[in-house]
Amino acid sequence: MSSLLKKLSLGIVASVLCVACQSNDIEKEQEMVALMLTGQIWNLTTLAGAPAIVGESNKAVSIEFLIESNTYRGYAGCNNYSGRFETADNNLEIGPARATRKFCQNTSEQENKLFNALSSVDNYKIIDKTLTVSDDLNQVLAVFTIK
Structure with missing residues (x-):
């Protein structure tokens, strides 16, 4: 049971990090557009x-x-x-x-x-x-x- 909880916890953490990465990618893209201007x-x-x-x-x-x-x-x-x-x-x-x-x-x-x-x-x-x-x-x- 604790192994399953660890996997679920890791999955949730990975999902949160993935969303944060996407957010950073959007911010970087917006910065690049501004830098291009x-x-x-x-x-x-x-x-x-x-x-x-x-x-x-x-x-x-x-x-x-x-x-x-x-x-x-x-x-x-x-x-x-x-x-x-x-x-x-x-x-x-x-x-x-x-x-x-x-x-x-x-x-x-x-x-x-x-x-x-x-x-x-x-x-x-x-x-x-x-x-x-x-x-x-x-x-x-x-x-x-x-x-």
Whole structure:
């Protein structure tokens, strides 16, 4: 009888440990997604379903998320910009962008659309080095890729 109790006890302990391992795996996966969002420069490929226009001097429009300060920064095609962000799971809230104030005829309209899109971001997903940001209705706002 005590042998059976020992086996049952070991089985219960193993089950609890297995659940804990799965929980840790989920947490690690979420951390990896967060780490994938941060620490790289994302280049804009589409905005509101249209191909992105390359910025002045043929420089790509970009965004970079810095986890240590919960800030983002980037190049909008003419102006540099920055702000704060918060992320949890696949939710992403991007605060208002502060930008330099140059005017560039070819990119000013896209810059305005980019800043409006960023302020509407609710969630994101990363698949194969592609970052897709969407609003609260899961409508795609912009797509970025890693350089």
